[in-house]
Amino acid sequence: MSFTLPALPFAVGALSARGMCQETLELHHGKHHNAYVTALNGLVEKNDALKGKSLEDIVRLAYGKDDLQPVFNNAGQHWNHSVFWESLSPNGGGIPGVLEKKLVEDFGGVEQFKEQFKAAALGQFGSGWAWLVLAPTGKLKIVKTPNAATPLATGEGKVLLVLDVWEHAYYVDFRNRRPDFTDNFLNRLANYENAAAKLQKA
Numbered sequence: 001m002s003f004t005l006p007a008l009p010f011a012v013g014a015l016s017a018r019g020m021c022q023e024t025l026e027l028h029h030g031k032h033h034n035a036y037v038t039a040l041n042g043l044v045e046k047n048d049a050l051k052g053k054s055l056e057d058i059v060r061l062a063y064g065k066d067d068l069q070p071v072f073n074n075a076g077q078h079w080n081h082s083v084f085w086e087s088l089s090p091n092g093g094g095i096p097g098v099l100e101k102k103l104v105e106d107f108g109g110v111e112q113f114k115e116q117f118k119a120a121a122l123g124q125f126g127s128g129w130a131w132l133v134l135a136p137t138g139k140l141k142i143v144k145t146p147n148a149a150t151p152l153a154t155g156e157g158k159v160l161l162v163l164d165v166w167e168h169a170y171y172v173d174f175r176n177r178r179p180d181f182t183d184n185f186l187n188r189l190a191n192y193e194n195a196a197a198k199l200q201k202a
């Protein structure tokens with residue numbers, strides 16, 4: 001069975017009033033993400049050892065293996081983008097009490113969390129991702145990864161929220177201004193409800 005592009009959990013134009021326009025989502029979801037899914041299916045088709053495996057298994061299995069780097073890149077990007085769409089909301093930016101309490105406990109406050117997350121998003125040189133994860137220690141932690149790398153493979157924690165900081169994520173809306181894109185995400189787009197639900201399930 002081949003992998004398929006997941007539908008966006010909101011209408012393609014639903015974020016346009018909050019700093020992510022329809023053109024961005026049509027390109028990012030419909031072209032970039034779709035291309036990773038198509039490429040992954042082509043690679044799995046040619047590799048019997050990967051056939052029938054889950055996306056998560058393929059990401060973990062291919063991580064750090066030179067001969068499987070194209071598989072890792074496309075599988076990682078498919079997984080990362082799937083989590084990214086869940087990290088966005090047309091009603092984003094509001095932090096539920098259960099998550100706020102944990103952010104205060106582990107970072108000292110909501111503003112401190114946002115500062116650390118922004119530092120990770122801006123500190124990721126070139127393409128990559130900024131993540132809020134629940135570390136194996138039970139504490140929330142900010143992680144950044146390059147290119148297709150993902151906490152799913154590195155074991156740094158269970159992912160609660162992610163921001164794509166590849167240029168294709170922000171160039172239409174914010175040109176080269178990654179700091180503004182990150183602020184807009186943290187304050188107006190981030191689906192903290194989804195993050196809080198994942199925290200409670202963990």
Ligand SMILES: [Fe+2]
Nearest residue numbers: 032164166169
């Ligand atoms: Fe992306």
